[in-house]
């Protein structure tokens with residue numbers, strides 16, 4: 546019996562080649578042979594195109610003789626998270642695909658960003674190119690981009706990066722305003738901190754700061770410097786040695802003294818000194834440094 550032709554939809558995996566063009570070829574060869582990222586600059590518009598193109602998209606000037614080299618540093622201008630998997634993808638999802646404007650360029654280059662948790666990815670992130678160990682003569686000769694060192698420092702030192710003897714400090718002058726604000730924050734309106742006439746009768750002879758005020762200056766050390774952002778404080782012990790007077794400049798210091806491999810915790814020796822070098826307090830802390838960044 547005769548019936549209509551029936552159309553079956555299908556998909557082909559089709560290997561193919563294409564000529565990269567004069568401009569594209571030079572870009573890929575410089576990337577492969579010299580690990581250089583080349584762009585072209587329009588002399589009329591003063592715009593730098595990366596990846597390069599043979600004519601300016603604005604004024605149609607021929608650009609093939611106006612090569613400029615870009616440094617492998619740039620800024621993420623836009624990004625998306627790839628969560629579906631397809632055989633043609635260069636890496637396994639999920640991964641970050643970003644538009645990166647290299648320093649000195651006016652157009653973005655699309656590439657993969659690694660070395661940052663997806664949840665922390667943001668536009669404006671400074672990144673640097675990591676070149677592939679083995680060439681494929683494609684844009685994948687740049688293996689990926691990753692956050693530059695500044696960002697790594699922001700996230701703090703991981704357990705493996707910390708070494709015994711590393712130390713960091715934070716210094717601040719304790720003003721009368723600090724003491725009044727701290728009284729309000731803590732609810733501790735003890736007259737020895739707020740009433741000079743009362744304080745004259747105490748062993749100190751004048752007002753002193755709340756002990757917890759200089760003590761809390763260790764927080765920016767642990768949380769923002771060593772180990773740094775991402776650190777969880779588990780324990781802080783303090784023994785007070787001397788009062789902090791109004792106007793004293795206190796330096797809080799933390800030093801790594803023990804790495805507890807089993808828990809991946811770190812023990813730190815703490816000290817607080819004033820501008821005369823006198824020990825105001827000493828103690829110890831147990832902290833959980835930030836987890837390593839995923840590759």
Ligand SMILES: [Zn+2]
Nearest residue numbers: 587590601604
């Ligand atoms: Zn132009």
